[in-house]
Structure formats: C-alpha cells, structure tokens
Amino acid sequence: VLTSDLGGGKTTFVKGLAKGLGSLDIATSPTFTINRTYACRDNLVLEHFDFYRLNDPGIVAHELSEVIDQKDTIIAIEWGDIVGDVLPTQRIEIAINRRKDDENKRELIATYPAEYGYVFEESK
Ligand SMILES: Nc1ncnc2c1ncn2[C@@H]1O[C@H](COP(=O)(O)OP(=O)(O)O)[C@@H](O)[C@H]1O
Ligand SMILES: [Mg+2]
Numbered sequence: 476v477l478t479s480d481l482g483g484g485k486t487t488f489v490k491g492l493a494k495g496l497g498s499l500d501i502a503t504s505p506t507f508t509i510n511r512t513y514a515c516r517d518n519l520v521l522e523h524f525d526f527y528r529l530n531d532p533g534i535v536a537h538e539l540s541e542v543i544d545q546k547d548t549i550i551a552i553e554w555g556d557i558v559g560d561v562l563p564t565q566r567i568e569i570a571i572n573r574r575k576d577d578e579n580k581r582e583l584i585a586t587y588p589a590e591y592g593y594v595f596e597e598s599k
Pocket of ligand 2: 485486487525553
C-alpha cells in the first residue's frame with residue numbers, strides 16, 4: 476500500500492517495481508482503469524490498483540477480492556484508504572515523502588510485519 480500526496484511518486488514507484496520484477500509491459504497510470512496487470516519474471520504477477528476518485532468501497536472490495544489470495548501475485552495499491560478493512564492486516568505500507576532540498580528526491584518509509592523483512596534485506 477503506497478501513500479503520498481498527489482504527484483508524490485506512487486505510480487513512479489510501481490513502474491520501478493514492475494521493471495525490477497522483469498516486466499516488459501509499460502506501466503502507465505491506471506487511474507481511470509482501476510487496475511492493470513503486469514506479467515513479470517518467474518511467473519510472478521504484479522497487480523497495480525489506483526483507487527483515486529473511486530468512492531464506492533463495494534466495487535473496490537470486489538476488484539481486490541479477485542486477486543488478493545492468488546499465488547505469486549504482488550499487489551500494489553494507490554489510495555488504499557478507501558478499502559481499509561478489506562486489506563490484509565499483514566501488509567507492507569510505504570509512505571513516500573517529498574524532500575524539501577530536491578524536488579527529484581523522495582524519502583520512503585516502509586512499515587511491515589517481521590515476516591516481510593526479507594523483501595527489504597538487499598536494500599539495507
Ligand atoms: N525520486 C522520484 N520518485 C518519484 N517520482 C519522482 C521523483 N523525482 C521526480 N518525480 C516525478 O514526480 C512525479 C510523480 O508522479 P506519480 O508517480 O504519478 O505520482 P502519484 O502516483 O503519487 O500521484 C512524476 O512526474 C515523476 O517524474
Ligand atoms: Mg498515481
């Protein structure tokens with residue numbers, strides 16, 4: 476779950492994630508299509524949701540429920556606050572903050588349960 480202000484860098488982060496996972500698909504902002512699916516390496520799938528302007532939690536919950544328990548699927552969500560209670564309690568939250576000293580830099584703060592620590596090990 477990615478949080479930042481508008482233009483903070485959530486979609487940009489997901490583009491990097493897709494690239495890092497070996498996807499050859501071009502990641503565009505899915506704002507008006509709710510979600511996009513990226514085929515990645517090792518049969519991994521990246522599902523990118525953007526719930527901006529979507530104010531019907533029922534639709535959102537339905538879309539998410541279709542993929543949330545799928546094997547080998549990574550789900551990246553922008554504007555996930557609308558679905559608060561549908562998201563698993565065990566999840567990674569990444570807050571993206573602008574830096575005052577450089578408009579092209581961001582500070583990321585990740586919050587995650589211990590079992591997901593391995594995801595961050597290489598970047599330590
Ligand atoms: N270090 C950075 N990380 C992410 N985005 C950056 C960075 N530096 C500049 N940007 C720019 O900030 C904008 C972020 O937009 P976007 O990723 O669509 O934000 P959001 O999805 O949060 O609304 C893009 O124009 C991107 O090029
Ligand atoms: Mg976005």
